[in-house]
Amino acid sequence: DAKTTQPTSMDCAEGRAANLPCNHSTISGNEYVYWYRQIHSQGPQYIIHGLKNNETNEMASLIITEDRKSSTLILPHATLRDTAVYYCIVSLFAGTASKLTFGTGTRLQVTL
């Protein structure tokens, strides 16, 4: 699986958009970009994933650059409950269970 690079930490004011970048310059054509988050002392939670196109769901938006070498997760209106470690993961989905390899992630702190 391709390696990802994320900033160690970021701060965001409550109510503002949180934009979390991820670099995956060695991604291959059939690898997906997944985002998970982990709130302190809990198991990770799926947020969103994409292959080439931008994606949006009720939690977030995922913007993938045209060359697919980087992406940005956008939380449109961050709340205190969004404080967590956010993991960007690149994984080959082969139709069966995808083995996810977690990097160090970005620790997002949402403040009042």
Next chain:
Amino acid sequence: GAVVSQHPSWVICKSGTSVKIECRSLDFQATTMFWYRQFPKQSLMLMATSNEGSKATYEQGVEKDKFLINHASLTLSTLTVTSAHPEDSSFYICSADRGLTTGELFFGEGSRLTVL
């Protein structure tokens, strides 16, 4: 949404004893489950892939005789830490594959093991 439950949530044991952690998929069947461990302020490290009815596949560097994994049914996988030592103290997390076309995995709440 899909629910994966772990038990116990936390456990304290004496050095040299064995501890079993259960991972259950409550509302779906999971052919494949994964076990991770996480040390404080570190990321999750994949330990093994557990497939129902067959032997688990361990990641490089993980001792299969120390971390016994059993996936006896489509809703239950167990991790047994044998002859636990203080360095085995960690947060153990399982995840289950629901078989969605997205490849999304569902994670348990984690089990915190402290070995005295």
